[in-house]
Amino acid sequence: xxxxxxxxxxxxxxxxxxxxxxxxxxxxxxxxxxxxxxxxxxxxxxxxxxxxxxxxxxxxxxxxxxxxxxxxxxxxxxxxxxxxxxxxxxxxxxxxxxxxxxxxxxxxxxxxxxxxxxxxxxxxxxxxxxxxxxxxxxxxxxxxxxxxxxxxxxxxxxxxxxxxxxxxxxxxxxxxxxxxxxxxxxxxxxxxxxxxxxxxxxxxxxxxxxxxxxxxxxxxxxxxxxxxxxxxxxxxxxxxxxxxxxxxxxxxxxxx
Amino acid sequence: xxxxxxxxxxxxxxxxxxxxxxxxxxxxxxxxxxxxxxxxxxxxxxxxxxxxxxxxxxxxxxxxxxxxxxxxxxxxxxxxxxxxxxxxxxxxxxxxxxxxxxxxxxxxxxxxxxxxxxxxxxxxxxxxxxxxxxxxxxxxxxxxxxxxxxxxxxxxxxxxxxxxxxxxxxxxxxxxxxxxxxxxxxxxxxxxxxxxxxxxxxxxxxxxxxxxxxxxxxxxxxxxxxxxxxxxxxxxxxxxxxxxxxxxxxxxxxxxxxxxx
Numbered sequence: 239x240x241x242x243x244x245x246x247x248x249x250x251x252x253x254x255x256x257x258x259x260x261x262x263x264x265x266x267x268x269x270x271x272x273x274x275x276x277x278x279x280x281x282x283x284x285x286x287x288x289x290x291x292x293x294x295x296x297x298x299x300x301x302x303x304x305x306x307x308x309x310x311x312x313x314x315x316x317x318x319x320x321x322x323x324x325x326x327x328x329x330x331x332x333x334x335x336x337x338x339x340x341x342x343x344x345x346x347x348x349x350x351x352x353x354x355x356x357x358x359x360x361x362x363x364x365x366x367x368x369x370x371x372x373x374x375x376x377x378x379x380x381x382x383x384x385x386x387x388x389x390x391x392x393x394x395x396x397x398x399x400x401x402x403x404x405x406x407x408x409x410x411x412x413x414x415x416x417x418x419x420x421x422x423x424x425x426x427x428x429x430x431x432x433x434x435x436x437x438x439x440x441x442x443x444x445x446x447x448x449x450x451x452x453x454x455x456x457x458x459x460x461x462x463x464x465x466x467x468x469x470x471x472x473x474x475x476x477x478x479x480x481x482x483x484x485x486x487x488x489x490x491x492x493x494x
Numbered sequence: 495x496x497x498x499x500x501x502x503x504x505x506x507x508x509x510x511x512x513x514x515x516x517x518x519x520x521x522x523x524x525x526x527x528x529x530x531x532x533x534x535x536x537x538x539x540x541x542x543x544x545x546x547x548x549x550x551x552x553x554x555x556x557x558x559x560x561x562x563x564x565x566x567x568x569x570x571x572x573x574x575x576x577x578x579x580x581x582x583x584x585x586x587x588x589x590x591x592x593x594x595x596x597x598x599x600x601x602x603x604x605x606x607x608x609x610x611x612x613x614x615x616x617x618x619x620x621x622x623x624x625x626x627x628x629x630x631x632x633x634x635x636x637x638x639x640x641x642x643x644x645x646x647x648x649x650x651x652x653x654x655x656x657x658x659x660x661x662x663x664x665x666x667x668x669x670x671x672x673x674x675x676x677x678x679x680x681x682x683x684x685x686x687x688x689x690x691x692x693x694x695x696x697x698x699x700x701x702x703x704x705x706x707x708x709x710x711x712x713x714x715x716x717x718x719x720x721x722x723x724x725x726x727x728x729x730x731x732x733x734x735x736x737x738x739x740x741x742x743x744x745x746x747x748x749x750x751x752x753x754x755x
Contacts, residue, residue: 295655317659324652328752329674339660342670372755390660 244306245271245313245393245426247292252301254284254291260451261287264301267445267454271306271393274420274427276437278483279447279455280491285430286320286398288452292428293317293396305394313394316387316425320399322379326371332382333367339389357385360422361415377408384416388425397429401436413440414465421464434487438480439466446483448490455490458483539722548726557711561730564695564708568738571627571691575634579687580680582635583642587676588668593643600640608633608694612702626698633694634687641683645676678753681746688738696731708734 247269254262261284269275277285290296292303294310295317305313319325326335334341336357337350345353358367361381371379380400387395397416401409417440420427431437437444438460446455460479462470470476521541527533528540539547551557586593611629619625649672657667699709708731715724746753 293659295659314661315659317656319652319656321652324650325656327653327656327671327674328755329677338670339662342657342660342662342666370752372752 244308246306247271247394247426247428248304249292250302250304252291252303253299254287254296255299262301263451265452265454269426269428269445270443271426272424273442274417274429274440275443275445276441277428277430277445277447278432278434278437278487279452280449280487283447283449283452285447288447289396289398289428289430314390314392316390316392316395318380318383318387318395318397318400320402322376322383322403323371325383326379326386328371331368331370332374332378335371335382336367336385336389339386343390353389353391354385357388360419361385375408376404377412380404380408381412381415384412384419388419388423391423392425394426394428397427399430399432402432409436410468416440417465434483435471435480438476438483439470444479444483446486446490449493456486458486536719536721539725543722544725544729547720547722548729551723551726551730557727557730560706560708560711560727561734563706564692564699564731565734567623567627567695567699567707568630568688568692568734571630571695572634572688574627574631575638575687575691576684578631579635579638579683580642583639583680583683584646584673584676586639587643587646588672590647593647600636603636604640608636608690609697612698616702621703626695626702626704629698630691630694634691637687637690638680638683641686642676642680645679645683646672648679649675677750681742681750681753685739685742685746688742689735692731692735692738 247267249265249267249269252262252265253260277288279285287296291298293315303310326332327338330338333354336354340350340353341347354367357363361384363381363385365374365378367382371382374382380403384397384400401413404412413436416427419425427440429437429440431440441460444458444460446458447453448455458479460476462473462475524538525541528535528538548557586596608629611632612625615625615629615632619628653671653675654667657671662670695707696709696712698704699707700713704710708727712724712727712731715721715727
């Protein structure tokens with residue numbers, strides 16, 4: 239297992255303006271390594287923007303993001319997009335999509351195959367990966383996306399509302415597979431969620447954001463052991479934290 | 495033959511019939527109109543006369559030579575258009591700033607009928623075959639070029655970001671993602687372009703000092719009022735255009751199998 243602290247994230251003094259209005263101003267956040275952190279907040283508060291800035295997809299106006307003291311280019315990250323249909327490469331078969339992060343950086347085809355087999359085993363894939371993405375169901379496509387993002391064995395995995403376009407059944411199954419991967423690899427996971435129950439179910443830390451200009455309303459920690467199963471949904475601590483998070487969220491969403 | 499394959503055969507025949515019912519209706523109307531002489535016999539021969547004329551031209555082989563020449567000129571022009579249009583489209587499409595600075599020029603030439611350029615091209619390339627090919631290539635290249643550019647410009651941002659976040663080098667993002675993203679639109683350009691080069695070549699063969707080709711053949715038949723031969727040549731030209739379009743569609747469906755999915 240990787241040392242957690244080397245995959246921690248420190249955001250300090252981050253600022254970002256959209257058009258003329260500030261989205262983030264002097265925003266700071268510590269995300270611990272080797273844990274699952276879910277980001278939750280009102281519409282338009284810039285949850286996805288925050289994730290994209292941390293992952294280097296959108297430039298910051300000012301501030302800095304460090305990963306265990308290092309810069310983004312010195313660590314391996316994975317990223318899973320909300321819209322799997324637009325994120326996978328439809329001209330490549332599912333299996334080649336999974337291998338692409340490796341093959342495109344010059345890893346030998348033998349190594350690519352071995353890593354793909356490892357992932358297939360880890361995710362217990364039961365469908366044909368020699369098909370093209372558009373021949374797969376939504377849940378299968380998002381699973382392929384997640385496998386692709388893990389191909390390089392990243393230290394940090396970012397997920398932007400990965401389940402919001404999926405049906406409930408796929409959501410439950412992929413959520414649990416994600417948790418299994420987390421348990422076996424200890425990869426740091428940062429996920430934007432639009433579902434509070436899902437956020438509390440998965441997360442060690444829930445970061446609740448305010449409306450614009452966005453600040454941290456509260457960071458809630460949930461220490462239940464893993465693997466967490468649907469039984470936890472009726473656990474008193476889970477129920478209490480979910481209700482508390484909802485209160486904080488309501489308070490922030492209604493603030494004018 | 496087993497009953498299931500017989501069944502499949504009859505299904506295929508039925509579907510072929512239902513697809514072509516419009517064609518049969520048109521032939522029937524043509525035949526009735528010609529047989530009842532609703533239109534002057536000189537202007538409208540019967541389908542039978544027309545197809546006999548086409549058959550005779552095929553047997554004697556003289557239509558094949560014209561057909562071959564027109565096909566050769568169209569494909570020649572198309573190849574030039576392809577070699578010029580695709581690279582320029584990719585370069586201009588990859589930078590919105592470069593594209594914008596050429597936008598007026600592009601729109602202007604797109605809106606100018608290519609045939610208006612004949613006199614200019616005749617002066618530049620002389621009266622020979624190449625002037626015709628050059629005008630057609632010019633028209634075709636414009637179509638290929640701006641379709642390719644649009645394809646590149648409209649590449650899905652998520653896919654490009656997905657590759658970037660993997661740490662894929664810039665040139666590989668271009669080759670592995672943006673190029674493929676642009677293919678569906680590029681193919682639309684190629685298909686439109688081959689149709690347009692054929693149009694320009696036919697017009698050029700008719701009016702720009704040609705002694706052969708389908709365009710010349712059609713206008714020659716008209717000059718001597720050999721209407722069956724004129725209709726036969728028009729149909730043969732139509733077959734060429736349809737065939738080229740079909741070949742491109744099949745290629746497109748094979749190469750851009752993800753299109754629209």
